[in-house]
Amino acid sequence: MKSADENRIFQDLLNACRNGDLELVERLAFLIPHSSYCYTVYALEKRTNTTLNWISLVRNFGAPINQTDTWQCSPLYLACLCGHYREFLLENGARCGQDTFEGQRCYYGALTIKIRSLLSSYKYTKADDKYQPFRKFFSHILERPLDTFSDVIFKLNAPYGWLRGYNTLEKLEISAHRSILYARSTFFASKFQTIWRTSKVIEIQEIQIHPTCFRTMLRYLYTGEITSIPNSLMDNMIQLCQYVCLNNLAERYKNKRINQDLDKVEFKKLQNDLVKFFKNVLLEDKQYYVETDYNNKMEFTESQHDICIRVEDEYFNCHKVFLTERCEYFKAMFTGPFSEKLLRSPRVSDCSSEVFALILEFIYTDKCDIPESLACEVLIKADMYLLDKLKSIASIVLTKLSEPLEDIYVLMRTAIDLNIVRLEQWCCRWFAEHLHEVIEDQRFLDFICESAHSIKKRQETDTIPFIDDLRYWLSKKYSVLEDDIDKRSGKVREYDGEEITDWEAEYNLVLEKIEQVLLSLDLNA
16 A cells, blocks of 8 residues: 555544544554555545445454554544544554553543543553563564565455445455464465465465455464454354364364463464474574575575575574564664665674574574573673563573673673673672672772762762672671661671671671771772
């Protein structure tokens, strides 16, 4: 669809939400993600003042209705603001979570208490599943295929009469991503390796497929969600599932076993399918393509890749849809004004092939088994690629160790520079347990000075964060209770007629050494 047509329909959708025109909202929500012929039908409808039966096509279809206009107004926000109590937008994926900007804006902008109660009670949306953040990625590429490097188009033999009175429409075209279908379905994987290998447009002629059924099937393959469909389409849905060899899904629809708990199981299966696809297809059991073999494997590999990235002397077949939508670094590289987006095989420097393979594993599967020896390098590269969750995974690996594999000062510096509190505290604990080894080391003293200077306009009575952390971990080391510590001196109080333990006495001696170090640095804490 041309952007001008899509913008025109979206503006009509916003106006319909303002006016509370539910029937028009339902039709427009279906139009937005579809091909250009939809706008032709819509324009014809407006000219002839007729109404087409769009409702059955919209229900249970995750339309991208979370777009916003120039003033950041979404359809749901305008409906709430104008006092229209409508569940349709929520049922089809409108974001209303209380922990999101969109949800808070809708809640506080709602005209009536009834609308606020509806927003508060709606715990689950197709567009924002709080239990599986990874699913947002799949929902997005499913709903916006033309904006996310879709590489295959399916032409359906839609039954005549699904649009009343117009039997001369072109066949419906639905865009998708080969990599997702390949990873999730043996049927599509087999077809993409054989008769569909070079096809960009695929026409399914063996059976008639209702567009709603095909999109429901795609939603299952992309997100693991099994959504309900009208009873009138049930036979066609079961026939489609059997045709594409999704027998378990066909049984689910036959038995009408559709609930969110099973969706979680299905999404776990989706993640496992991607792990198999990544390791067995993209990496070929971790045997990377070397330059001598690459020319023979460039075209029509099973992975159906659209980009090949060179790291050192190895090549990684990848998919732009994963790289750009899962990593802001690659999104800027391949969609911004950079020369890499024009290259078939861009090169990534300053990264080893082993670490890059781990980064790709996270991008494709949302999880990663990081070896201890590579954890620090993965941590640094994850920060460079703006992958916060991967940083957390790497920091967990590092902090599970009893002793640092890297130089402790380098590790502490990395934790401070990358603002990783977990790793910084682990380093502080190590310093506390080995204080007698480091207390005279100049690098240790530099950390103390740096921590003191990190507080702007520091006064003599202000504490030093690094010293506070050391005292905390020292109290844990010597089993000192917080109630026994004097708030002013930080030492264990000595009560009349009551002796302190040997550990408490040693704790006080260690604190005295720290005070002497601070005095030598002309610091008070």
